[in-house]
Amino acid sequence: MSDEWGVMGKRLSLFFLGGLILGVVFFQPFPTRAEKDSFVSVSQSGFDIFHAPENPQPGQAVVVALRSRKPMPETRAQQPLNMKFIDRKFSLEPVAEGWRGVAAVPLGTEAANYSLSIKVKDGTELALPITVVAHDYGEQRLTVPEEMATPMLPENLQKIKRDRQHLGVAYGSSGDSLLLAEMVRPPLSSTITSPFGRRRLLNGKPKAPHGGVDFQAAVGVPITAAAKGRVVLAEELYYSGNLVIIDHGLDIFTLYMHLNEISCRSGDTVDPGQIIGTAGSSGRVTGPHLHWGVKIAGVFVDPLRFVDDSKHLLKVPWEE
Numbered sequence: 334m335s336d337e338w339g340v341m342g343k344r345l346s347l348f349f350l351g352g353l354i355l356g357v358v359f360f361q362p363f364p365t366r367a368e369k370d371s372f373v374s375v376s377q378s379g380f381d382i383f384h385a386p387e388n389p390q391p392g393q394a395v396v397v398a399l400r401s402r403k404p405m406p407e408t409r410a411q412q413p414l415n416m417k418f419i420d421r422k423f424s425l426e427p428v429a430e431g432w433r434g435v436a437a438v439p440l441g442t443e444a445a446n447y448s449l450s451i452k453v454k455d456g457t458e459l460a461l462p463i464t465v466v467a468h469d470y471g472e473q474r475l476t477v478p479e480e481m482a483t484p485m486l487p488e489n490l491q492k493i494k495r496d497r498q499h500l501g502v503a504y505g506s507s508g509d510s511l512l513l514a515e516m517v518r519p520p521l522s523s524t525i526t527s528p529f530g531r532r533r534l535l536n537g538k539p540k541a542p543h544g545g546v547d548f549q550a551a552v553g554v555p556i557t558a559a560a561k562g563r564v565v566l567a568e569e570l571y572y573s574g575n576l577v578i579i580d581h582g583l584d585i586f587t588l589y590m591h592l593n594e595i596s597c598r599s600g601d602t603v604d605p606g607q608i609i610g611t612a613g614s615s616g617r618v619t620g621p622h623l624h625w626g627v628k629i630a631g632v633f634v635d636p637l638r639f640v641d642d643s644k645h646l647l648k649v650p651w652e653e
């Protein structure tokens with residue numbers, strides 16, 4: 334009996350010891366998901382450079398931030414900077430102790446290693462290596478009236494030309510500093526009928542890939558601003574129909590297409606969730622829906638992915 338208790342006692346103590354070892358092994362401070370999702374950083378030429386996500390896909394934004402490891406003269410620290418990535422230029426705004434900005438990977442970019450270059454005002458050139466990973470967005474075939482797929486009528490071509498000029502003015506007017514102060518939110522809650530990035534064949538002819546995401550929406554459903562910003566275009570265009578474009582600063586724009594009614598005007602400041610119009614079927618459509626787009630310095634990114642990536646804009650990484 335006492336012997337049995339002795340064996341049991343040993344077994345029990347072994348059990349507890351085992352549990353203790355397992356506890357130590359498994360409850361080590363493993364990197365949490367939040368840490369995994371946050372910025373990766375490198376140090377180069379006296380600067381700390383941060384970016385997120387670590388490996389973007391074509392059609393995804395890359396948030397970049399940097400700071401000097403030694404104090405910089407005030408005047409230099411307060412000047413905006415530019416960065417170049419995959420042959421495109423993006424802006425960086427001065428923030429407390431450094432700079433931050435958003436670059437983007439265009440659709441169709443090959444999976445490879447790229448260099449994001451930043452020229453600091455003291456002449457230092459930084460080169461941040463970023464690996465773009467592949468993503469297949471798939472393909473879609475659509476049938477629309479021929480004059481909508483490939484317009485031929487002179488009045489339509491005239492209108493398209495005028496639309497391009499208006500879009501150029503709108504996209505050329507972004508604010509120097511970021512306006513959005515909270516995470517981007519989709520402009521309505523609904524089923525996705527066509528995801529971002531699909532290669533498109535319109536009436537059998539290859540066209541630009543889908544530059545936004547389509548939400549199922551009946552005519553008249555209210556559409557809201559995805560983030561704080563300034564309306565830079567609110568008018569009817571040939572392809573987009575009734576279109577609203579909101580500037581969120583730093584060349585970040587959100588687009589709302591095929592609206593039935595527009596209830597804001599160019600120049601208006603809008604708050605997140607503010608109604609800017611109602612869904613409709615204006616422009617080149619096969620039925621009523623909302624096409625929502627996010628364009629960063631001329632590059633369309635996946636709006637739903639940007640909803641998630643916008644969390645990297647809420648804080649500069651050294652404030653974490």
Ligand SMILES: [Zn+2]
Pocket residue numbers: 527543545546547623624625
């Ligand atoms: Zn669409």
